[in-house]
Amino acid sequence: MSKPIEFSSTWSERLYRGIVLPGFETVFKRRKTFQFADELQRSQWWSEAEIEHLQRTRLVSLIDFCSQHSLYYRDLWSDAGVRPADIQSASDLPKLPLTTRETMRDHSARIRTEITGQASVSKSTGGSSGTPLRFTIDTEANDRRVAAALRGYAMAGGGVGTKQVHIWGGAFADQSRLRAAKEYVYSRWLYRRCMLNSFHLSDSNAEGFIHQINRLRPQVIVAYTNPIDMLSRIILERGVQVHQPRAIITGAEKLYDHQRERIEAAFHSPVFETYGSREFTLIGAECPEHAGLHLTSENLIVEVVNEDGQPTPSGEEGNIAVTDLWNRSTPFVRYLIGDRAVAGTVNCPCGRGLPMLRKVVGRRLDMLHTADGRHLPGEYFPHLMKDFAAVRQFQVVQPTAEEVVVKVVVDGSWSAEQAKRLRTLVREGVGDTTTLRIDEVQSIPLTSHGKHRVVVSYLGDASPQDALKVESVL
Ligand SMILES: [Zn+2]
Structure with a gap:
């Protein structure tokens, strides 16, 4: 399959991207999402050294802030014998202890910081019957992560203003009619996204979903991995005609190679994998070279570490630890997200300076x-x-x-x-x-x-609900 390296814009995309959406977000909602998205569009092309420099500056500021305002981190680091000045770059991070979901849950009051004028939004992750993790994000940090998700989708040809069909789950639970109507206007008219609920997809109504795709003719399909894979299987088995979008972006669930092949065969479109979590939104996304996942390095530091928190040798599997460089209200520093990846960096021929994660290999729980x-x-x-x-x-x-x-x-x-x-x-x-x-x-x-979920293990102290995270919902 030929790889589209450049995605050309239609006039309607330019209208939405240039006028309608910035007008709504910036003037009406007073959010900085588009300003940050513009910054990220530029910084992805910086050299690796420039991005590293940016990370260093932001990391030093974060560590300094945490040691002054977060009682938990101040005590944790001082007990470990580390002074804030010891952390000058990402390579110093292994000096600091790792944190886990349990840490964040059990010590949330001492981790959280309350600064006057610091506005935040609340988020939670976890199954309804499990032990959810609740945390807050500074409003601006939240705008930055939405901007990063927009940038990641744009890498795959799904930039702002493109007509999209989302086959996604979980967005419609417990909504009032007014809220549902607002969501509809927001998604459909402003962001040109048509949401199809993947919860309702089954073998028997799959052709209805395909009919919707054919009617809407989206430029991009964004989908949970398993539902789009299931649709692909049905398209191939039944020989159903389907509209060919320019790209299919998968998220929320792991994408296996054979699923990628099947989806590409069914839609004749390239598949782009994304990796994200509720705690950090988009962590990595594929560019048209499909050489790995470009990390959201302006906002996050992603490490692959062994059980002791030390860097895993290149080519070997380890645990993913994430440090959020922006979120001050609930700082996440060296947070074990529960997923595993192959360590080591690779260079991408696309020319972006953003480092790449070779491969996410799955959840530790799985x-x-x-x-x-x-x-x-x-x-x-x-x-x-x-x-x-x-x-x-x-x-x-x-x-x-x-x-x-x-x-x-x-x-x-x-x-x-x-x-x-x-x-x-x-x-x-x-x-x-x-x-x-x-x-x-x-x-x-x-x-x-x-x-x-492909594999559900009930061993250890982690409940299976721990892995039930909704990820990267824009
Ligand atoms: Zn690339």
């Missing part, structure tokens, strides 16, 4: 621990299942340390022979001492945010 003591990454199963065409959906659940349950939704072509082969292959992964059950089920429920 990992199985076999009875014989091995750690099996969640990726094992999508790779295995893609060779079983009769498996429509699957989920691997680990209720106890000794047991693994594989749930499969299968179609009419499923046979006893395939079931036997599946059992043999899964057995290879989980080892001989793990009790293995393969259940054929009618359906697999989505998480409360409409996401499909």
Whole structure:
């Protein structure tokens, strides 16, 4: 497939980007989103050294602020024997202790800072039945992260003013009619986004979704990974005609290589992966070179570290720790987000100076621990299942340390022979001492945010709800 390196703008895109939206956001809403988006459009082309310099300045200021205004960080760092002056650049960060979701939740009152005139907005993450993390973001820091998301989408050809269809979940729960109407006007008329609720997508109504796409003819489709993959499978299987957008942007759920191939084959459009979280919004996004995820480095420092918080050697997997350079009201410093990535930087031929994350390999929680003591990454199963065409959906659940349950939704072509082969292959992964059950089920429920989780582990102190995060909803 040919790669569009430049996306040309239509007159309507230019009208929305140049007049309608800046007018609304800047003059009417008094938000700085567009000013920040312009800054980010420019800084992405700076050299690596210039971006590093920017990070250093912002990091020093953040550390200084936290040590003065956040009781928790002041004590944590002083107990670790680190003075604020010891942190002069990202390479000094391993001197500071890591923080976790539990840290942020248990010490929120002492982490938070209250400065006169510091306006903030509240956010939360976590499943409805779990233990959600509530935090605040300075209004300006929030504008900056929205701007970063706009920049990330623009890299993929989904800049402000492009006509978009979003197949997304979770946006419509518990809304009043007035709120829903406001959201509709905001999305549809101002941002030219048509929202289709991925919660409602099923095998039986998928063609209705495809019909909507054909009717709306979006330039870009933004979607949860699994729903757009499911639509793609149906398009290919049933030979349904579908409109070809210039790009498909996936988010919220991990994108596996075979899913990317299937979506590209169905829509004849390039797929762009994004990586984000509720705590930080957009963390990384692909450019048209598809060489990795360009990080939002003007706003965030992203490290890949081992269990002791030290940098993971290049090429090896580690935990992702994020420092938010802007959010002063609830500072996140070296926060373990719960995801894993391959360490080491790569250079992108596109010329952007923004460093790249090679690959996000999945959630720490989405990992199985076999009875014989091995750690099996969640990726094992999508790779295995893609060779079983009769498996429509699957989920691997680990209720106890000794047991693994594989749930499969299968179609009419499923046979006893395939079931036997599946059992043999899964057995290879989980080892001989793990009790293995393969259940054929009618359906697999989505998480409360409409996401499909491939692997659910109930081990350790983390509840499965910990992983139920809604990410990068603009
Ligand atoms: Zn690039």
